[in-house]
Every structure is written in C-alpha cells, then in structure tokens.
Amino acid sequence: MNTPVIGVLALQGDVREHLIALAAADAVARPVRRPEELAEVDALVLPGGESTTISKLAVLFGLMEPLRARVRAGMPVYGTCAGLILLADKILDPRSGQETIGGIDMIVRRNAFGRQNESFEAAVDVRGVEGAPVEGVFIRAPWVESVGAAAEVLAEHDGHIVAVRQDNVLATSFHPELTGDHRVHALFVDMVRANRTPESL
Numbered sequence: 001m002n003t004p005v006i007g008v009l010a011l012q013g014d015v016r017e018h019l020i021a022l023a024a025a026d027a028v029a030r031p032v033r034r035p036e037e038l039a040e041v042d043a044l045v046l047p048g049g050e051s052t053t054i055s056k057l058a059v060l061f062g063l064m065e066p067l068r069a070r071v072r073a074g075m076p077v078y079g080t081c082a083g084l085i086l087l088a089d090k091i092l093d094p095r096s097g098q099e100t101i102g103g104i105d106m107i108v109r110r111n112a113f114g115r116q117n118e119s120f121e122a123a124v125d126v127r128g129v130e131g132a133p134v135e136g137v138f139i140r141a142p143w144v145e146s147v148g149a150a151a152e153v154l155a156e157h158d159g160h161i162v163a164v165r166q167d168n169v170l171a172t173s174f175h176p177e178l179t180g181d182h183r184v185h186a187l188f189v190d191m192v193r194a195n196r197t198p199e200s201l
C-alpha cells in the first residue's frame with residue numbers, strides 16, 4: 001500500500017504531537033533517534049522545541065552528518081519553529097555551538113516574534129492549503145528575514161515570512177501539530193508521496 005513512513009526527530013521538543021498529526025494525515029509515523037532509524041524512513045519531521053538543544057543532541061547522537069546527507073539527497077523534510085531554524089542555511093543570531101542541518105536558502109531570526117509570554121495565535125493563509133486559513137500557533141517563533149531565489153514563500157504574517165518551501169524541504173514558524181488541523185501535515189504527506197519512485201510504492 002502507498003503509505004509513506006515518516007520519522008519525527010525525537011531528541012527534544014513536541015514529538016508526540018507530530019506523530020499524532022502525521023498518523024491523522026495517513027502516514028505511518030515513528031520516532032527517530034539513531035542513524036539506523038533515520039535510514040529506514042521515507043521522510044522526516046523536525047519538531048518545535050529548542051533549536052540549540054536539538055542541534056547539540058544531533059551532533060552528540062551522530063545524527064548531524066547523516067541528516068545533512070539525506071536532506072542533500074532529496075529526502076522530504078518538514079520543520080516547525082525550532083525545526084524551521086534547523087532547516088535554514090543561515091541563522092542571524094545563533095547561540096554558541098548552534099549548527100543547522102540546512103536545506104533552505106534562507107536567513108532566520110530566532111525568537112523574532114518575542115518571548116514565551118508573547119506567544120500568540122493568528123490566522124495564516126498558507127499557499128497550497130485549501131479552504132480557511134490555518135490557525136497559526138506562534139511560540140517564541142522565528143521569522144524568515146530573507147530567502148534565496150530557489151525558495152518559495154508560502155505564507156507571511158505581519159509582513160514577515162513564516163512558511164517556506166524549497167524543493168522537498170518545507171518549514172513553518174508556527175505549529176500546526178498543536179491545533180488538530182492536519183492540513184499542513186497532509187500537504188507534507190503529499191510531497192512525500194510525490195517524491196516516491198514507482199518502484200518504492
């Protein structure tokens with residue numbers, strides 16, 4: 001059956017919520033903590049959380065290079081919030097020792113929308129998502145300062161870029177996994193399906 005297997009990087013962050021959202025969007029979802037587990041998935045989600053912590057743990061667990069290699073090789077990846085930061089080729093204000101996986105030619109600003117107690121929800125129109133706007137949950141959210149020519153802006157909030165796609169890499173500043181609305185995850189699952197060769201179906 002044509003059911004893609006999608007991993008959720010499970011080093012830190014809101015892993016469980018993504019596993020639930022992916023299952024609701026008709027994927028087989030499983031946590032990924034080791035390089036062997038990464039090798040077995042068709043695609044990967046990078047959850048929200050703390051991008052510095054996730055990046056340091058990825059180095060510690062021997063996952064950083066395998067992650068970069070798979071993204072370079074075209075594995076579909078979707079990052080929310082901290083996950084978006086991990087997918088940026090460049091961070092404007094990195095903490096010391098903070099690395100990214102990269103994949104989208106963009107520059108991000110961490111915590112750009114303010115601190116934890118300035119978290120908010122807003123309706124966001126996401127290109128490729130049909131129907132009503134998505135309820136965007138922004139928690140110490142980054143925004144995207146600028147994107148390169150290969151990156152497509154999918155959504156903006158208050159004049160700032162909050163969703164981007166470049167080839168098989170998708171990233172949002174906000175957290176669709178927290179709302180019970182699985183349309184953004186469904187968009188990603190469609191990307192994963194479209195990426196699979198006929199032999200792998």
Ligand SMILES: NC(=O)CC[C@H](N)C(=O)O
Binds near residue numbers: 047049051082085139
């Ligand atoms: N909700 C989140 O994922 C917050 C991201 C966090 N501000 C970071 O820099 O990693």
